[in-house]
Amino acid sequence: MDILGTVNHKIIHGDALEVLRKAVEDNSVDLIFADPPYNIGKNFNGHLDKWDKDEDYLNWCYEWLDLCIQKLKPTGSFYVMTSTQFMPYFDIYLRNKLNILSRIIWSYDSSGVQAKKYFGSMYEPILFCTKDKNNYTFNSDDILVEAKTGAKRKLIDYRKTVPTVYNSEKVPGNVWDFARVRYRMDEYENHPTQKPIALLERIIKASSNEGDLVLDPFLGTFTTCYVAKELGRNTIGIDLQEDYIKIGLRRLQLSTEHKGVKLLKEIRSFETEKLATANNLKLFEEPDGKRIHRKH
Numbered sequence: 403m404d405i406l407g408t409v410n411h412k413i414i415h416g417d418a419l420e421v422l423r424k425a426v427e428d429n430s431v432d433l434i435f436a437d438p439p440y441n442i443g444k445n446f447n448g449h450l451d452k453w454d455k456d457e458d459y460l461n462w463c464y465e466w467l468d469l470c471i472q473k474l475k476p477t478g479s480f481y482v483m484t485s486t487q488f489m490p491y492f493d494i495y496l497r498n499k500l501n502i503l504s505r506i507i508w509s510y511d512s513s514g515v516q517a518k519k520y521f522g523s524m525y526e527p528i529l530f531c532t533k534d535k536n537n538y539t540f541n542s543d544d545i546l547v548e549a550k551t552g553a554k555r556k557l558i559d560y561r562k563t564v565p566t567v568y569n570s571e572k573v574p575g576n577v578w579d580f581a582r583v584r585y586r587m588d589e590y591e592n593h594p595t596q597k598p599i600a601l602l603e604r605i606i607k608a609s610s611n612e613g614d615l616v617l618d619p620f621l622g623t624f625t626t627c628y629v630a631k632e633l634g635r636n637t638i639g640i641d642l643q644e645d646y647i648k649i650g651l652r653r654l655q656l657s658t659e660h661k662g663v664k665l666l667k668e669i670r671s672f673e674t675e676k677l678a679t680a681n682n683l684k685l686f687e688e689p690d691g692k693r694i695h696r697k698h
């Protein structure tokens with residue numbers, strides 16, 4: 403286990419189970435967002451997200467779910483994701499230990515693979531749970547969205563004692579439409595399951611306050627800690643892969659180098675073309691097949 407970053411923004415390179423057990427105090431965290439491997443065969447930098455048996459995956463999940471509960475403050479909130487096929491097990495497991503307040507659907511516009519012989523998956527489930535069903539943070543005013551019904555058509559609600567116009571804003575329901583992170587988006591990082599900034603903004607604004615501690619045991623591209631830091635929260639983030647730890651150090655602007663190597667964002671293919679055009683460069687192929695940009 404390697405603890406990097408600062409006192410307010412700890413980045414821990416290591417296994418989530420070990421780090422949660424040894425490096426995070428019990429009852430100390432205000433908000434946990436956990437987006438683990440889904441056991442569906444994604445490739446995390448050479449580590450295949452697939453367990454031999456479903457039971458093995460679930461038993462591993464039950465271990466870190468219990469640890470997350472142990473680390474949460476009595477007023478804390480827990481958001482957890484997994485694949486559609488495993489979420490029912492999480493739900494049944496957690497409903498005896500926490501209060502499940504919302505079963506959220508993150509719905510998106512296109513699936514990675516266009517299914518032709520079945521209905522493609524266009525959503526991922528999220529559970530929103532609290533330790534105490536009456537005493538928890540929920541900043542509804544910070545996450546209001548446009549109410550698209552009566553207010554838009556300037557209708558008057560005559561059912562009220564004094565007729566009034568409909569509210570133009572409302573607290574979002576449990577179906578959330580956010581685009582998936584795509585290669586051409588500014589926030590894109592090289593990771594197979596990066597979650598959008600907008601999704602984490604809603605969760606962190608609703609369920610934590612400035613100065614609170616936010617923890618993510620499976621950080622990937624560090625979306626959670628990046629957004630939490632921008633919003634003035636303190637953070638602890640964990641990931642097993644050093645390449646993802648390097649993304650975190652750079653994205654949170656905690657370091658410009660790691661082990662003597664500069665932390666630079668990978669330039670995407672369309673950006674090299676843009677840069678070359680701006681610098682009046684042309685693409686040439688060397689005799690050995692190598693491609694280079696040159697003036698002439």
Ligand SMILES: C[S@@+](CC[C@H](N)C(=O)[O-])C[C@H]1O[C@@H](n2cnc3c(N)ncnc32)[C@H](O)[C@@H]1O
Pocket residue numbers: 416417418419437438439440446593595596597598619620621622623624625626640641642643646
């Ligand atoms: C679904 S991804 C998280 C994506 C992240 N929410 C984001 O927005 O980029 C899961 C992450 O868990 C990490 N991981 C897998 N097993 C782990 C373990 N035992 N301990 C810590 N991290 C682990 C993987 O390296 C991967 O980056």
